[in-house]
Amino acid sequence: MGSPGGSTVPLLSAIIVSLGLLGFYLKSKKKKEPEERQLNAFIEEFEVQPSPNPLPPLAPLPLSGLRFAAKDIFDVEGHVTGFGNPTWRATHEEAKSTAHVVTALLRNGATLVGKTHMDELAFSINGENKHYGTPLNSAAPDRVPGGSSSGSAAAVAAGVVDFAIGTDTAGSLRIPAAYNGVYSFRPSHGSVSAAGVVPMSPSLDAVGWFARDASLLRLVGAMLLPTPQTPPKRAQRVIFAEDLFGLSTAPREPVIAAVTGTLAKLNASARVERTRIGEFFASKVPSLREFARDGKDGMTGEEAVAGIREAMRGLQGWEFKQAHGEWVTSAKPDMAPDVASRVNAALGANEETAKKAAQVRRELRAALDALLTNDTVLILPPSPGAPPKRNSPPKSLDDLRNRAMQLVAIASLGGFPQVTIPMGTENGKEDGNPLAFSVLSGHGTDAMLLDTAVELSRGVTKVAEMYWKRGGREAGPRGAEHRAEEAKTKGNEALKAKRYVEAVKHYNEAIRLDRSNATYFSNKALALMQLGRNGDAEAACTEALNLDPKNVKALLRRGFTREQIGAYDQALQDFEHALVLEPANVQAKNAIGRMRDLGMTS
Incomplete structure (x- = not known):
């Protein structure tokens, strides 16, 4: 809680840690139950016991009794980090130490129960892996779970673990959360240590987590995020990004009704506004011209949002190439065609484009931080709509991926925190596809954003249910x-x-x-x-x-x-x-x- 990736450690824990991680790791293989085999969330199951609880009358550790899983991108001592690809697994040795974030969770009382499947090399948002199969989406079994943190989201949604950790470079937490009907939190870039995590694109990578309820999402954040210098303010200004809702096929009306209805009950002083955020970017981020219509001077709001996506892709490709280009060239990994296509495009990335993207990043951060003060949040879709059907032809998903990248690029490139909040289904019925919205805030306002998620979680699902019971209408004058x-x-x-x-x-x-x-x-x-x-x-x-x-x-x-x-x-x-x-x-x-x-x- 005091510094990024850690919190206050009881004296007994500190002594144990000083003896080395093996001093408090007790590992045991666990036989898979039939329902967990069907779930296919885990690539490897084992237990890593947490630090022992302090003796009474001291309180138990904050996460005591909770089980969590880690995406197969985090190092765990004695285990090979597979990065979603068997060639990677075969060409890398067992980790000699454990990722910083995993250690922080163990120190605070949580038990690690295994590593979860992920999309190959973190280069997909579908959740389908040609080598290891597709984790089950418990909220929509005939549809994909989303990726690349697919197994972590699936394990949380199925109730196998209390929470799970993953990473988000370009939507890899936000999209699976929306598809599986769970909460996720992508923190401010750099606020949670990425030590011991396989990099995808260091300027964009963020370590985050999933949970089934907002209170636990916030509790995990208290263990991993830096302690705020001052108590977080309550969100008093809520801005709906109307143009971004146009990029999603999910219905926007129940989201607007649910958020405004919940705020009316719990935070009546909050102001609700609507804006076309793309027009804001077009006027405040001039370097986007380099990525909109081949550098043409004027640009529309739609072009600005698409330009942020292209800037993110340029930076992501260059950094992936720097991190893994040599390995790809020498190991010649077996990859799914769509993943191979994106990897090959990354290998063709150039430094000049990455530098221009970095300038967009700086301007975007400054502009949105000025708009999103420490009591202002932005509401936008976390995904482009319902999860696709399993085994859909990759070509049929190109448009969906392009829209998804426009939605996720703002937080990814700007380094902003973003929380995904589930709110039932798209039609209010049990067999409907999961419906979610997300809230984005200024860099460094993570505690305020988590508080906002808890507040909104108290009412959005209920208000959305009432919306559907009224036949898809907001409360009328006689309500x-x-x-x-x-x-x-x-x-x-x-x-x-x-x-x-x-x-x-x-x-x-x-x-x-x-x-x-x-x-x-x-x-x-x-x-x-x-x-x-x-x-x-x-x-x-x-x-x-x-x-x-x-x-x-x-x-x-x-x-x-x-x-x-x-x-x-x-x-x-x-x-x-x-x-x-x-x-x-x-x-x-x-x-x-x-x-x-x-x-x-x-």
């Missing part, structure tokens, strides 16, 4: 949620006019219609405070905080009510908590100072 918002508006008007009893009445009506909206309880508390009903106001604030623990207004209002009734220590805790969430909050600072000056705390 309970709409009537609740009308009641809140009337309550706000009454509160502003100092008609406090009337305001409470309207807020009660809003709560009756929708008890899941923290804002209704918090606003009701403010009206009750004006009436001097501090006990009732405190209870309303507590209801709001049960729904939304980061509701600063509710914390401040409860603090003031507790101060009025003489519960000074509890009041101080509320004010201090509010200040942690919003370090610049003047009300919280003044309240803490006032209470301490008057000696109101023990």
Whole structure:
């Protein structure tokens, strides 16, 4: 948690680690169960035990009891890293040490249970491997799992492991997550150590992870990401990239309905906007002209987005050539035709194009970081649509791959963090294809992005289900949620006019219609405070905080009510908590100072 790829290590663990990794590795072969053979997620199964838990009364390690798998791109001492290709496996020796990220997870209590299949040389997004077969997509068994982190996503989706690690150069976490209906997190480039990971394109490679729920996704992040210097802010500005949704065949309306509906309940102060992000890139990233229409001066938004894809490909090809060109030439690996085609194209990459791509990367990073401040996120599709059918002819997938590369290139080339969030199926039925959306934020805002994923996960699937139950329509004017918002508006008007009893009445009506909206309880508390009903106001604030623990207004209002009734220590805790969430909050600072000056705390 303190530095990239690691966290605080208990003294006992530190002693054990100092004796060498073999000191705490206990490995045993495990016989495959029939359902796991059908799953085909693993290339090799074994167990690597974690560091031992500290003795009571110390708390167990954060990941104690959790099982994880690692893509066959991570080194594990004593095992050959296969990189998805049998020729690679045959020409490389067993790893002499274990990848940094794997060691960090073991130190924090997780058990490694094996290495998972991946696409050859990480050069595909389908998940089909001609040598090792195709892992089962539990969410859509007749369709591919996506790649290149195919086995890791499949193992998580099937429930064989609690979480799994993979890598993402050009969508290799985001696309499998969307296809398998699980969460994935691609962190800011360089924030998680890639030591002990076979490189594909070092400027684009990111070590990330999959999980079935957002809370575990965030917990793994707390073990691997650097500790934020300041508490992360809550996302207050949400931007839908409308033009990017046009690159996906998946329906956009349920995504928009689910995100806006969830924010209305859990974070009513958040602003939702729509933009054509390609036009932003066209105006803010001038070096894209080198990759749009052969360097022609003017470029459209569509050309700018396609240019980012081409810049990414130019950099990826050159770096793959630098890392593995000699091996490809000498070993002459057996590869699937589509993979061989991409490898051969990479071998023809040139340094001049890579340098131009690096300039695009710098400009893209600066432009999007300026737009995506530490409380702003971008919503976009993680994939170009439903997963293709298994064994589809490679040529039939060319258009899909081109659209996919446009969607994934923004985070890959810019080095931005991006989280993939599942939200049921495309038609709201069990047999529908998985539906997902993704959220992208500025470089280094990983903690805020993971918090946002947890917040959105509380409601998006439910709101999407309601969307489909209404026949694919958003809530109409007679819907309970709409009537609740009308009641809140009337309550706000009454509160502003100092008609406090009337305001409470309207807020009660809003709560009756929708008890899941923290804002209704918090606003009701403010009206009750004006009436001097501090006990009732405190209870309303507590209801709001049960729904939304980061509701600063509710914390401040409860603090003031507790101060009025003489519960000074509890009041101080509320004010201090509010200040942690919003370090610049003047009300919280003044309240803490006032209470301490008057000696109101023990």
